[in-house]
Structure formats: C-alpha cells, structure tokens
Amino acid sequence: MFGAIEAGGTKFVCAVGNEDGSVLERISLPTTTPEETMKEVFDFFDAFELKAIGIGSFGPIDVNRQSDTYGYITSTPKTPWKFYNFLGAVKDRYQIPVGWTTDVNAAALGELMKGAAQDVDSCVYLTVGTGVGGGAVINGKLLEGYGHPEMGHITVEQHPDETFEGFCPYHGNCLEGIAAGPAIEQRFGQKGHLLADKKEVWEMEAFYLAQALMNYTLILSPERIILGGGVMKQQQLYPLVREELVRQINGYVALPPLEEYIVTPGLGDNAGITGCLLLAAQQLS
Template sequence: MRTLLGSIEAGGTKFVCAVGTDDLEILERVSFPTTTPEETMALVIDFFKQYDLQAIGIGSFGPIDIHEDSPTYGHITSTPKLAWQEYDFVGEMKRHFDLPIAWTTDVNAAAYGEYVKGHGKGLSSCVYYTIGTGVGAGAIQNGHFIEGFSHPEMGHTTLRRHSDDLFEGSCPFHGDCLEGMVAGPAIEKRTGIKGQDLEETHPFWEIEAYYIAQVAYNTTLMFSPEVIIFGGGVMKQDHMLEKVRQEFEKLVNGYVKTPPLKEYIVTPALVDDPGTIGCLALAKEKIR
C-alpha cells in the first residue's frame, strides 16, 4: 500500500494542491485562485479531506516565519497581499489535519524538488530562482536550506543598471530591485506588453538578460553552487537562457572557472513540477 502525501504550492496568484506518493509520483493536482484566506483555504481543506494523507508539505509565498520556536511560526507575515498578512497558515491546517506538516517558502520547495529529482540530483548544492509574477530564490547545501534569522529574499537584491535602461522599477518597497526590474509586472509596465506576447526581437530582452546574468554572477561569487536553475514564466522564453549565459560570461570575464554553462545555468528539469515535487519530498521527510 502506497503512502499518500499532500503538497501545497501557495502562490500569490493561485494555490496548486496535489496528492502524491512517497516515491514522489503525482496522482492528482488542482489549483484554486488566491483570493482571501477564508475562500482559498476552504477549497484547499475540502480537497485534502478526500484522502488518507500521512503528511503535508507547504511551500508558501512570503515573507513567512520559518522558526519553529517562534510564537508566529507557520504564519505568513509582512506580505503585500493585505488579506494574508499575519495569517496562521500552519495553524489553520493543523486545526483540520492531525498530521506532520513541512513548512517553507514556495521557492525553497521548488529548489528542493530540483535537488531531489531534477538538475540538482546527486549534487551537493543548487540555487533556484523563479522569475514570474515576482522573483524569489532558494539555496540548498548538503540537503539543507541556507537560512539565518529568516529565509533569503534574493528577489529584492540590487542591480547595476543597464546603460540603456531608464525604467524606474515596479517594486512597491524598493523600486528598481531585481523583482522591480525583471518580473512579469515590470515587463508589462515598461513595454505595455505582457512578457509572453513580447516578440523575441524586442530590444528589452537584452536588458532582461543582462539583469538575470547579474543574478547568476552574484550567486556564483557568493555561493559557488554546482548549478543555478532559473524557473518561472519569464524563463519560458526559449531564447532567454542562451542570452543569459552570454551576458554571464561577459560579466565573469574569466575571473572564476564554473562548470560548462549549458550545465551550470539551466531551466528546471521538472518543468512545471519542481514546487509540487519539493513539497511532497519535504512531507516525506516528516514521516521518516
């Protein structure tokens, strides 16, 4: 008899809920809009009540409280999504499911998925970025997330401006931070066109690649990971990956020797599944 596990990828736009097995096979997956806690969580709870689960893994948008000895552990904290500020996510799940619950950020979960079953499998370290509606990242070393007083917020690091870029940035907190310059809303605000509809030949993509290459450059010099994985909707542009590699090579300028770039700077091996696989794997860890 297979052990059933639950997965929740709690994103700012939608919640992706799945049930899978302890060999990380996804059996069923559904999604619900991220509206209010009352509406969204009712759908989540009803979905999981159909199954005899042994544990649940949650990867949530943040910021979140990750420290188990904190009085607000399991809460979403200072999110711009006002209805979810200070929301006791894990506590609400515990009220309905007497199960072990793994709790981390959505990008940590995706990083873990790639670490156990994707491009990070068999390696000691990886860093995963998602570039979509927002920008976030998770870093893993020897099976552990790199964290301190909180989880990293690498999506809000600063950049060196491209010489042709006058865009003021779209982040409500920092203006022209990484997220404010490269995320989907920033692309649409500066060009008037959604990223998926922007022609490959549009000059903006050179600026986007320059900024994403800076991310890879800074990550390389700070962490020296064995692989850097770029996920999210923006990186589904087929031409972007090679542009980023080319800009990265210029920025590094021979200073450090990395693995071959086609193996070092990549998109997810698990395509759209890293977060779900990661949540299932983290849930599995809870019942070992």
C-alpha cells in the first residue's frame, strides 16, 4: 500500500492506495500551520503499513537534490510554511522512500499515466483557479532541474482593452496576476461563474491563456496540454483558447488536432492525488 499527500494552499488531501494510482481511502483537511496540519496527516497515515509516500506540494519548493534546503517549501506567501522541511518531516516519521514534487507536476504525472494523456509521452498540465500553476512530464519524466516549472509567472502581453494592473505580489501582471480567478473578479467586479454569459470576459481570458500555451508549445513541444482548475469549469473557454492559439502561432509551427491538443482533465479533480500515488510507487522502481 502507498501513501499520497496533495498539499494545497487551502487544503491537504491525503490518501492510501495501490501502485496503479487507485485510491482506497482518503481524507481532506484544511491547510493551517505545519504543526496542526501535519499532526492530522500523521494521524491518518499512522493507521497503515506503507511502502512509500508521494508528495505533491504547493510551492515554490526546493527540488534540487544538491541543495541544503532540498525538500523544503521555500518562499511561499503562506508565512507559517515558509522554509518548512516538508520532505524531512515525512521521512523522519516513516523511514520509507518518499517522492517529492510540486502539486501540478504530480497532476501532470497522473494525467499522463491514468488520465487524458495516457496515449502520449509528454504533456503539460495547467491549473487556472485562485492562482495559475503548471507542471510537465516530458518523455515520461517530470520536468525538474535546478528548480521546477513556475508556469504561472511568465510575462504576457497585455490585452488592448486591459485596464487591470494585476494582483501578483511579485510580478503584478504576470500570467497569474492577470488571468487567475481573482484577476477576473477584480477586473469585472464579480466572480467568474457569475459572468458566464459575458463573452468579452472569456475572450480576454483566452487571449492570455493562449499566449501561455504558445510559449509552452514553442519551448517544450508537449503532445498534449491539459487545462484544469476552477476557471476552466467555464467550458466555453476551451474553443476560445484553441482559436486564439491558432491566431497567435500564426502558422509558424504545426499543431496537433486542437481538440486533441488542448483538453479537459481526464481525472477531474483527482489528477493530483492520483499522481502522488503513482509518484510513491515509482520510488520503489
């Protein structure tokens, strides 16, 4: 049996399951402080005999194995978790192999192995919600190096009608600052789900997302891009993003059939926890 921790900024999902990513039992608990949250995490896992654990964490995190702070959450705005040795705490508790990556990398792995990208070797997973985050699996391997992808903080060109300055505390109007859910709400004065019939809202959103997908396409050449998160519950966004991507690419490179290239998550909201279980199983291979 394997353990999985999908650590989000709002909630933790913990699960136990099989090496194929099947969840047998799970809990969800609020992200408060490391002391409070990790006590509940350990209380859950203490009841099981685990072979390995996979962690997909909110970030930024340190994934560089040569670093003194490998396994830490680093410069997060969630102050209690800043420079918390997450991986070390779990390893100290259970003395078993533990896989460590970002929550969105874990989701990309889940989608590649069990979800919407099962038939390809490379995919990008982008979540668009209260923030924007992206992960990638390229030729079957998680994309990591000195650090990990921070796909939500790339620079984007401003829409001609843009008046909003962006909300990212680090970069202002980066992709996250200009296209995440809070940006939509602050720009138009209402939450996105209340603006479903306002075409101008989603055309502007598609303008920004397509820019990002063009960059990921040109740099990573994934075989599939999966768009998830709360903002992408607006299904009218998918055709708008596809059309806008074609316009922006402007014939420079060939794209796969768009309905197969830009898709919804095959695992729904379970991509992350499934990926964490698969990551745990990989630690024994």
